[in-house]
Amino acid sequence: MRIVIAGGGLGGLTCARVLHAHGIDAVVCERDASREARVQGGTLDLTVAEGQWALREAGLEAGYRAIARPEGQDMVLYDSAGTLLRREVTPDEGEERWGRPEADRPALRKLLLDALPEETVHWGHAVTHAEPLGDGRHRVHVSGGETLDCDFLIGADGARSRIRPLLTDAEPAYCGAHGMELVIHDADRAHPAASALVGRGSFSAIGDQQTLSAQRNGDGTIRVHLTLRCSEDWMESSGIPFDDPDRARAALKELYAGWPAEFLALVDATSGPLLAYPLTALPVGVRWENTPGVTLIGDAAHLMSPFAGQGANLAMRDGAELALVLAEGGDVRKFEQVMLERAEPAARMSADNLELFLSDGAAEKVRHLFAKMFGEED
Ligand SMILES: Cc1cc2nc3c(=O)[nH]c(=O)nc-3n(C[C@H](O)[C@H](O)[C@H](O)COP(=O)(O)OP(=O)(O)OC[C@H]3O[C@@H](n4cnc5c(N)ncnc54)[C@H](O)[C@@H]3O)c2cc1C
Incomplete structure (x- = not known):
């Protein structure tokens, strides 16, 4: 089975790595010209059930432990007058208490890239669009005129996915x-x-x-x-x-x-x-009818604002789970249902948190939110 993944972000690379671990070498079409072409953003806290689970499935748990920074969970929260509202210091057994150690996005990306054959990622390959070939296969068009035909196409190309229009009219x-x-x-x-x-x-x-x-x-x-x-x-x-x-x-x-x-x-x-x-x-609760031979993962499937800190975690979980489904000949329709059901509460939380963090009098509301999260009387 020839698999093309549009987009080599954390979702696409996790998917490619888990496929590789199961003996399937996908092609990743990535818009960036090279590994170093773009600064890849800051630090991410990886959740046990999503990001960390995906890296375990990818066989990269030890590599992750080497780059994880539990102490990065320390936080201070102030209002705009300079009043300290909350301070959290990660205890020595921090990972056990909060379970979301930070890791730098470039380090995570490097971990995944180093664990893939050199030829997996086709750098400088911006997908312009894809078309169905009528038999469940798809033709992927890349800027510069190259085309790639595949048995299964995965849209992991983020917020402005070029694959998404094959499945839904929903737009960010x-x-x-x-x-x-x-x-x-x-x-x-x-x-x-x-x-x-x-x-x-x-x-x-x-x-x-x-x-x-x-x-x-x-x-x-x-x-x-x-x-x-x-x-x-x-x-x-x-x-x-x-x-x-x-x-x-x-x-x-x-x-x-x-x-x-x-x-x-x-x-x-x-x-x-x-x-x-x-x-x-994207709208909270986005859904689409399954189309054979193509699906979406990560931000391409369920873009949300960063206010729940879940987008990368979900993208990695989606990528690993889809790879397992494809490797084991599982049901992609069922995968899509589970993925979109998992994303919906996170998308709703992102939308609600954005409203809360950017409201008038937000500092007190955010202080209260943290107290609730930590199960404290307030
Ligand atoms: C400021 C900020 C903070 C965040 N903090 C967190 C956090 O703490 N925790 C968390 O879980 N999430 C966080 N997120 C969300 C997270 O960054 C995204 O949800 C996550 O990166 C999605 O991964 P992805 O692989 O689906 O897409 P992306 O990371 O967007 O990767 C898509 C890839 O596809 C490539 N691409 C795009 N278009 C094309 C094309 N046409 N052809 C080929 N390649 C293409 C891109 O170059 C990119 O490499 C944050 C987001 C922001 C903006």
């Missing part, structure tokens, strides 16, 4: 907020105050309809995220020069005027490019 819609990512390099040495504020894990400050957060990564960087409620055309209408990061940084700080200076110093400590993006999501 704007969630009413934008996110921005900036990076502090060499944090401990060059920016000790920022480093101390963030600690071993993450820092979050919640204002009215806007948040400022920062996460330590395993490579000495700290990733700073700003999220705010705004109109869909905000990147054009705000007048912020996003192509000029230094001026953009100054303009962004004005949006956080009145916040504690030590919090805004996190933004000052960043350097290099600024990544800004609208948050989008």
Whole structure:
């Protein structure tokens, strides 16, 4: 069986790796020109039942343990006046208590790529579209004119999937907020105050309809995220020069005027490019009729905002589970039902959390949410 996977993100690579472990070598068409073509984003906490389960199925549990950072679960939560609302320090047996050790996305991606034959990923192969050949097989069109025919096609190509239209008309819609990512390099040495504020894990400050957060990564960087409620055309209408990061940084700080200076110093400590993006999501509870020979996984199937911290975990679980179904000649229709049922509560939680974190008076609501999560009286 010739399998083509569109997209070499965590979902697609996990799928390819589990297939490989079962003697099936798929082809992964990846838009990026090479492994190093794009900075792959920050740290992810992998859940036992999803991300960690998938890596076990991929035979990569030991590799994961080597890159996992349990202490990355430490967190501090402030309001925008600088009041500390919550501090969590990972106990020595942290993994047992919370079970979601952090791992850097680039390290996870490397773990998966290193465990695949070199020729699996076809770099610089952006899928433009795919068409059914009428016998359950599909023809995949790649930019530059190349085509690949396959017996089974997996759309793992993320938010703007080119495979999704084969299965559903559902499209991502704007969630009413934008996110921005900036990076502090060499944090401990060059920016000790920022480093101390963030600690071993993450820092979050919640204002009215806007948040400022920062996460330590395993490579000495700290990733700073700003999220705010705004109109869909905000990147054009705000007048912020996003192509000029230094001026953009100054303009962004004005949006956080009145916040504690030590919090805004996190933004000052960043350097290099600024990544800004609208948050989008597919409708909660998306479903489609099964079509033989093709399916979707991960963000392509059930894109949600990052507010539940589940997207990568689900993508990896989807990828591993689908690989097992294909390797064992199982029922893809049943796989799709289970996948979409699993994703629905996470998508709903993402949507609800986005509303809560970006509401007026959000800090107190978020403090309450954490107390509830930790089973405390509040
Ligand atoms: C700021 C932020 C923080 C997040 N934090 C977390 C978290 O803590 N925990 C968590 O679980 N999730 C988190 N997520 C969500 C998570 O990043 C995604 O859900 C996850 O990456 C989805 O994996 P995927 O493999 O389905 O898609 P992607 O990671 O989007 O991978 C898709 C791949 O397909 C490639 N591609 C795209 N189009 C094409 C094409 N036409 N042809 C070929 N290749 C293509 C892309 O280059 C990419 O490599 C976060 C997201 C954001 C934005």
